[in-house]
Amino acid sequence: MRIINRHPSRGLYILLATLPFIALAVTYAIGSYQRLSINPADKILPSVTQMMAAMNELMFVQDKRTGSYLFWSDTAISLWRLGSGMGISIAIALILGVTSGFIPFVRALVKPFVEAFSLIPPITILPILFIMVGLDEASKITLIAVGTAPLMLRAVALGVEEIPREMIVKAQTLGASTWQMITRVVLPQILPKLIVATRFALIPAWIFLVSAEAIAAVSGLGYRIFLVRRFLSMDVIIPYVLWITLLAWLMDLTLAMLQRRLFPWFQPEQKS
Amino acid sequence: MTTVVLEKIWKEYGDQIVLENIDLTIESGSFVALVGPSGCGKTTLLKMLLGEERPTSGRILLDGMPLKPEPDWDRGVVFQRYSVFPHLTVLGNVLVGREFEKSRVLGRLFGINRAAAIDDARALLNAVGLSDHENKYPAALSGGMQQRLALAQALMRKPKVLLLDEPFGALDPGIRAEVHALMNELWVEQGITVVMVTHDLSEAFRLGTRVIALERRRNRPEEKERYGATIAHDIAVWPPKTQKKKQNGSALVEEAPPLIAADVSAAVH
Numbered sequence: 133m134r135i136i137n138r139h140p141s142r143g144l145y146i147l148l149a150t151l152p153f154i155a156l157a158v159t160y161a162i163g164s165y166q167r168l169s170i171n172p173a174d175k176i177l178p179s180v181t182q183m184m185a186a187m188n189e190l191m192f193v194q195d196k197r198t199g200s201y202l203f204w205s206d207t208a209i210s211l212w213r214l215g216s217g218m219g220i221s222i223a224i225a226l227i228l229g230v231t232s233g234f235i236p237f238v239r240a241l242v243k244p245f246v247e248a249f250s251l252i253p254p255i256t257i258l259p260i261l262f263i264m265v266g267l268d269e270a271s272k273i274t275l276i277a278v279g280t281a282p283l284m285l286r287a288v289a290l291g292v293e294e295i296p297r298e299m300i301v302k303a304q305t306l307g308a309s310t311w312q313m314i315t316r317v318v319l320p321q322i323l324p325k326l327i328v329a330t331r332f333a334l335i336p337a338w339i340f341l342v343s344a345e346a347i348a349a350v351s352g353l354g355y356r357i358f359l360v361r362r363f364l365s366m367d368v369i370i371p372y373v374l375w376i377t378l379l380a381w382l383m384d385l386t387l388a389m390l391q392r393r394l395f396p397w398f399q400p401e402q403k404s
Numbered sequence: 405m406t407t408v409v410l411e412k413i414w415k416e417y418g419d420q421i422v423l424e425n426i427d428l429t430i431e432s433g434s435f436v437a438l439v440g441p442s443g444c445g446k447t448t449l450l451k452m453l454l455g456e457e458r459p460t461s462g463r464i465l466l467d468g469m470p471l472k473p474e475p476d477w478d479r480g481v482v483f484q485r486y487s488v489f490p491h492l493t494v495l496g497n498v499l500v501g502r503e504f505e506k507s508r509v510l511g512r513l514f515g516i517n518r519a520a521a522i523d524d525a526r527a528l529l530n531a532v533g534l535s536d537h538e539n540k541y542p543a544a545l546s547g548g549m550q551q552r553l554a555l556a557q558a559l560m561r562k563p564k565v566l567l568l569d570e571p572f573g574a575l576d577p578g579i580r581a582e583v584h585a586l587m588n589e590l591w592v593e594q595g596i597t598v599v600m601v602t603h604d605l606s607e608a609f610r611l612g613t614r615v616i617a618l619e620r621r622r623n624r625p626e627e628k629e630r631y632g633a634t635i636a637h638d639i640a641v642w643p644p645k646t647q648k649k650k651q652n653g654s655a656l657v658e659e660a661p662p663l664i665a666a667d668v669s670a671a672v673h
Contacts, residue, residue: 296486301456302554303489306501306561307477312511316500320491397491397541 178367186367190356202356207375210353213269214341217276221337222330224277225284226322232285233292234318235310243289250282254336255343262348272344279340280333287329291322324398327391331384338380406432406467406564406597408453413462414632415448421632422448426462428616428635430565433647435591435598437612439605444618444633446601450569453599454479466564477505480563482571487554488542494553495538498525501561528556531593532586548579552586559594568600572607580607587611588645595647615639 140148164177178186190203198205232242257278261271295318303313345354353376360368391398413426422445430436438446451457452464455475464471466478475481488497502521503513513521529535532552542550551571558566572580572587588611591598602608608615619636620628 298483298486299489301454301475302481302483302487302557303504304475305454305477305479305481305558305563306504308504308511309508312504312508316503316511317489321489395491397543 175364175366178370183367183371186365187371190368206351206353206356207379209351210341210345211379213272213345213352214276214337216269216273217341218280218330218333218337220273220277221281221284221333222326224281225288225329226319226326229285229288230292230314230318230322233289234314239289242285246282246285250286254279254340258344258347267348272341272349275344276337276340280337283336284326284329284333287332288322288326291325291329292318295321324391324395327387331387334380334383334387338376342376407465408565408597408599409465409468411463411465413449413452413459413464415445415452415457416460416632420629423459423618424632424634426634430597430599432597433595435611435613435645436600437608437615438599438601438618439603439608439615440618440633440636442603444620446618447569449618450567450599450601453565454481454567477501477561478564480558480561480566482551482554482558482566482568484570484573487571488550488557490542493539493541494529494534494545495522495525497542497553497557498528498560501557505561525556525560528560531590532556546579548575548583551575551583555587555590559590559596564597566596566598568598568602570602571600573603584610592645592648609641612641613645615641 160177161180164179167174167177168179187203191201194200195202228238228242228246231238232246233239254275258271258275261274261278265271265274299317300313303317308316341352342354342357345352346358349355353372357369357372408428408430410426410428410430413423414421415423426449438449440446448457452459453471455472458473472478481487489500492500499513499518499521500511502524503511506517506521507513526535526538529538532555534549534553534556537545537549542553545553554571572583575583584607590596591611600608600611615637616635617637617639618633620631620633621636622628622631
């Protein structure tokens with residue numbers, strides 16, 4: 133039998149799926165053990181105990197200078213930046229994406245501009261933002277919005293254009309105005325696609341967040357990673373990276389669940 | 405009373421003449437079936453009636469008034485696919501026409517208005533045999549049920565003309581016969597005027613009161629572009645079918661004669 137026609141059983145699937153994770157962890161553990169047995173003060177591959185000790189400091193001991201628990205305040209400020217940036221992106225994508233996908237005049241106005249704008253590497257805008265809006269929160273949030281909005285706007289506009297012509301004609305024969313079609317036909321059908329677009333946009337959003345925090349910030353997950361890098365504190369960097377990964381995964385999971393829960397009609401159609 | 409008049413309709417795409425010199429008067433309460441080989445422009449003609457496309461020359465009058473150049477409530481439609489909204493339940497799909505009509509800003513009805521609309525919607529769902537499915541989403545319905553829903557949805561808005569674009573073309577033969585019977589029943593009961601495009605001759609004779617065949621009179625490749633299709637045959641289907649309520653008020657309560665062309669249908673299949 134050809135290999136493409138053979139499928140692993142459920143148990144084997146789980147085993148295969150966890151294998152790379154286990155392999156990575158084991159490789160790390162062996163490497164860490166070897167380095168530490170040669171030099172107990174080695175900082176490059178810290179043991180799990182060392183990481184836990186370092187994290188314990190950041191999570192449960194008040195920082196002497198700021199009086200906050202650094203890990204949690206870093207998380208809160210990063211999530212706030214990410215949320216604000218994505219919120220702006222979503223609003224822009226919805227308003228401009230729906231209108232430009234639906235109304236030819238708005239499309240003529242918006243589409244070529246957005247296509248040109250989306251070619252600008254967002255990170256090159258960061259210095260401009262720093263100069264124009266300063267080093268505060270605004271520049272980081274704007275970077276996230278600039279980096280993700282064009283992407284999401286195009287996804288939404290495309291989604292609107294993909295609504296079958298028949299459906300739009302049908303709505304008109306039922307007497308719907310443009311406004312009614314937007315609110316009752318286009319928006320409801322685009323919302324699940326907006327969630328898909330948000331899930332995709334979260335990946336670059338994290339990149340821009342960490343970049344902006346690395347370059348100019350005094351708090352945040354990205355800031356902390358790039359700060360402790362100077363002291364080779366892998367015992368902080370690795371847990372932070374894992375934490376960011378976990379957060380990103382949880383967000384994706386939540387959005388996927390939200391999509392299934394809110395739009396039960398969307399699933400069967402997707403399968404066909 | 406609804407009459408649709410097409411006066412000297414020509415349709416060209418660039419150099420290609422698709423339809424030429426179409427003159428047609430569709431009387432109130434008739435069921436006109438448009439047939440013809442594929443590519444003869446019957447769907448184009450329907451799109452012009454719908455307002456999606458405009459004739460290159462000539463004009464279309466609906467009750468004596470020039471047709472609005474865009475789709476609107478006075479012409480209902482059922483397409484072969486994508487006729488219902490996937491994000492609304494069966495009941496929601498039927499209600500939405502009334503909601504568009506009565507609630508210009510919100511597009512939603514509440515309270516007694518909604519209750520009244522639901523009563524009307526349920527009556528229509530009952531007429532198309534979907535009463536037991538009103539809370540399902542279209543994706544959970546079979547193709548035949550989706551088309552029946554699309555009919556109910558279109559009728560809810562009480563269009564002057566109902567346009568059907570090969571509405572039963574994608575259905576299995578058994579289901580198709582069932583929907584044909586329903587379509588005939590709706591036409592008899594609701595007193596509607598219908599224009600249907602189909603490539604199925606037996607369907608045309610079975611449902612129509614009048615069959616219009618479009619054809620290109622010259623089909624040699626070198627002259628094909630310059631000659632469009634026109635009305636080649638205009639057949640009044642015999643025996644005549646009657647609607648229950650004549651729209652001028654004189655109630656004809658007689659049953660419709662048994663469906664014609666069962667023999668034609670047998671011969672074709």
